Structure formats: structure tokens, C-alpha cells
Amino acid sequence: MRINPEMHARVEKALKEINPQRLLSVLVDMIDIYSPSGKEKDIQLYLEEYLSREGLKVDREEVEEDRFNLHLTMGRGEPLLYLVGHVDTVADWDFDEEGPYEQSGIIRGLGSADMKGGCAAMVEAWLALVRAFEPHDRPSIGLALVVGEEESGDGSEVFLEKSHPSWVVVGEPTSLSVCYAHYGYLEACLETTGRKSHSSLPELGHNAVESMLKVLLHLGRHELFQQGRSDLVYSIREMSSSRAGFVVPDRCETWIDFHLPPGMDPRELKTLIRQRAMDAHEFIADLNLEVSFQTSYSGYDLGQDNEMSGLLRPVYEYLGVPYYENVFRSHSDGNLFYGAGVKPVILGPGSLETAHTQDEHTTLAEVTSAARIYTALCSSLDLRQ
Numbered sequence: 584m585r586i587n588p589e590m591h592a593r594v595e596k597a598l599k600e601i602n603p604q605r606l607l608s609v610l611v612d613m614i615d616i617y618s619p620s621g622k623e624k625d626i627q628l629y630l631e632e633y634l635s636r637e638g639l640k641v642d643r644e645e646v647e648e649d650r651f652n653l654h655l656t657m658g659r660g661e662p663l664l665y666l667v668g669h670v671d672t673v674a675d676w677d678f679d680e681e682g683p684y685e686q687s688g689i690i691r692g693l694g695s696a697d698m699k700g701g702c703a704a705m706v707e708a709w710l711a712l713v714r715a716f717e718p719h720d721r722p723s724i725g726l727a728l729v730v731g732e733e734e735s736g737d738g739s740e741v742f743l744e745k746s747h748p749s750w751v752v753v754g755e756p757t758s759l760s761v762c763y764a765h766y767g768y769l770e771a772c773l774e775t776t777g778r779k780s781h782s783s784l785p786e787l788g789h790n791a792v793e794s795m796l797k798v799l800l801h802l803g804r805h806e807l808f809q810q811g812r813s814d815l816v817y818s819i820r821e822m823s824s825s826r827a828g829f830v831v832p833d834r835c836e837t838w839i840d841f842h843l844p845p846g847m848d849p850r851e852l853k854t855l856i857r858q859r860a861m862d863a864h865e866f867i868a869d870l871n872l873e874v875s876f877q878t879s880y881s882g883y884d885l886g887q888d889n890e891m892s893g894l895l896r897p898v899y900e901y902l903g904v905p906y907y908e909n910v911f912r913s914h915s916d917g918n919l920f921y922g923a924g925v926k927p928v929i930l931g932p933g934s935l936e937t938a939h940t941q942d943e944h945t946t947l948a949e950v951t952s953a954a955r956i957y958t959a960l961c962s963s964l965d966l967r968q
Contacts, residue, residue: 600711614683658723668702669732696933701754704953756933767843767882768914788831880918
């Protein structure tokens with residue numbers, strides 16, 4: 584499919600309404616508002632006021648007290664497609680010292696890539712569509728700015744209680760590559776318990792940290808956990824032990840993130856981890872180990888030949904943006920949407936390489952390109968109804 588003359592006129596009309604400086608201003612404001620999971624109220628109030636000033640009807644979806652999604656729709660009937668962005672970030676204890684920083688088109692700061700850049704691009708696309716078309720001529724789409732993605736995904740869960748579109752575009756950082764396939768996710772907690780003793784008499788106690796290290800080494804020797812040789816991605820995220828002065832620690836807890844390639848069943852991985860844990864009793868004396876699993880999502884693969892690829896390929900060609908397809912390796916609300924029967928495409932500015940790090944950044948050029956892609960996609964979608 585190519586952009587035909589009728590579609591060309593619609594797309595161009597909407598693209599002319601995109602304002603990069605307005606987009607930059609909103610993005611910097613968003614980054615400047617600290618919004619870790621659970622404390623998203625301030626940024627939602629900012630976005631609600633900003634969109635309302637444009638004369639738009641903005642609905643709140645309450646998630647819990649002082650936490651809510653923002654929900655907008657346009658066009659006729661139920662939206663065929665939603666643009667979805669999460670406004671929360673991971674926590675950052677040094678936020679006041681860092682803050683947003685823009686120089687030569689590079690925007691730095693917590694959330695710049697994950698995913699306030701994507702949210703700002705979606706808001707700008709929404710404004711462009713509203714300004715370009717009269718209400719009766721607008722595409723049937725929605726915009727959901729949700730909370731809680733970096734923790735439990737409770738914002739998207741609440742959204743799915745009332746809305747069930749055919750497709751969503753989730754603006755996670757993909758460097759503008761299009762991801763129709765998505766890794767699954769499993770969060771595991773391992774806990775060893777031992778026996779305290781004076782630190783100078785370790786033979787009288789049982790060191791829970793030593794036991795944990797042996798368990799982790801045993802787990803890592805399995806071929807599935809060989810980094811770089813297996814498609815499974817895992818990361819030991821946290822490790823903590825009891826702290827009670829000059830003593831042998833009697834407790835150690837470790838959290839591990841597992842990212843599963845599409846097609847790998849989280850249940851099979853759980854069984855393997857439990858089996859390796861049981862095997863560890865054979866060579867670790869007096870091992871007391873508990874294994875539990877928290878968040879668990881299967882991955883998915885929508886295939887390369889799908890309805891959305893038939894729209895996005897010509898959009899990229901029309902805009903002169905290189906079209907790449909990839910597999911999204913991280914966890915996102917895309918897993919939740921897919922599990923609910925919604926088809927998610929992961930597509931946004933910024934890169935996972937810098938997300939959650941002190942070097943997190945994106946560029947105005949890429950965020951503007953994302954806004955143009957979202958705008959052109961939504962403009963052309965209406966002609967495919």
C-alpha cells in the first residue's frame with residue numbers, strides 16, 4: 584500500500600500543525616516533574632490542565648486515591664486505535680540535582696527516554712489532529728496517559744476494564760523501530776536463611792549470603808542462563824542481607840529479572856528454576872532456600888505481515904524515516920494488553936540503552952519524528968475504516 588492522493592492531503596494537513604518548539608517545551612516540563620510510580624499526581628495535573636486549555640475533554644480514570652489515568656477520544660464510535668504512554672518513571676534519589684537539561688537538541692533527564700519523550704510526542708500528535716480536522720472528520724482514535732507501568736501496570740489494568748481497542752501503539756523507547764514482537768517477563772525472588780553467630784566465629788553460624796552466592800552460581804551454570812549464548816536475558820537486580828553489626832548474616836534476599844523470548848513459556852522457566860534450587864541442596868550443607876515468583880507475563884509475536892505493518896510501512900516511506908522491525912526485549916504494558924486480547928505495537932523515541940541510567944536522554948529530532956509518525960498513522964487510519 585502507498586499513500587494515495589486523498590490520504591496525502593489528510594496527512595499533510597495534520598503534519599503542518601506539528602510544532603517542535605511547543606513539543607520541546609512540554610517535554611522539558613514533563614521531565615522537570617518528578618513522577619515515580621505511585622506519585623504521578625503532579626504530572627497528571629499538569630497534562631490535564633495543558634490539554635484542557637486546548638479545549639479538549641479530558642477524562643480521569645481513578646486507579647487509587649490521588650492516582651489516575653488521563654483518557655481522551657476523538658472521531659466516531661469506539662476508537663480503533665489508542666496511543667498509550669506511561670507517565671511514571673523509576674525512582675531517583677538525586678532528581679533535584681539532575682533535572683532536565685537540553686543542549687543542541689539533546690534532552691537529558693529522568694524519563695526523557697522512558698517514556699516522557701513518547702508521551703510528549705503523542706500529546707503533540709493529538710493536538711495536531713485536533714487542529715487539522717473538524718470534529719466530524721477526525722479519526723476514531725484514543726489517547727491514554729497511564730500510571731504505574733514501572734511497578735505493577737495497574738494504570739493499564741484499569742484502562743482495560745473499560746476499553747478494549749483492536750490495536751494500541753505503546754510509546755516505549757525503540758529508537759523509532761517498530762516492534763511487533765515482545766519478550767515475556769518473569770520476576771523471581773530467592774531467599775536464604777541461616778543462623779547468626781559472632782563474626783569471629785563463623786563456624787558456629789550459617790552464612791545466608793554465602794549460601795545465596797552458591798545458589799546463584801549453580802543457577803548460572805545452566806546452559807539457558809549463559810549470557811550471550813541463550814536468547815533468555817536475566818539480570819540479578821537486587822541483593823540484600825540482614826544487618827545486625829559484627830555477626831554472620833542469617834538472611835539474604837535476591838531479586839532476579841528474566842526476559843523471555845517470544846514462545847518461551849514462563850511456567851517452564853519457573854519449573855527449571857525450582858529444580859535447580861532443589862539440586863543445590865545436594866552440595867550446600869543446611870541450605871534453607873525459598874523461591875517465589877512475582878510478576879509473570881508471556882511474550883508474543885504478531886508477525887511481520889499484519890494490518891498495522893500495512894499502515895506503518897508506507898507512513899515511514901512517506902516521511903522519509905528508515906523502517907526497521909525489532910523485538911522489544913524489556914517488560915512493558917504491551918504484555919498486559921496482549922494478554923487482554925489487544926494487539927500492541929511498541930514504537931517510540933529514545934533507546935533502552937540509556938533508560939533508567941544517569942545518561943538517559945533523547946533528541947528533539949527523534950521525538951518530533953515520533954510525533955509525525957503517530958500523526959500520519961492516525962490520519963491514514965481513518966481512510967481504512
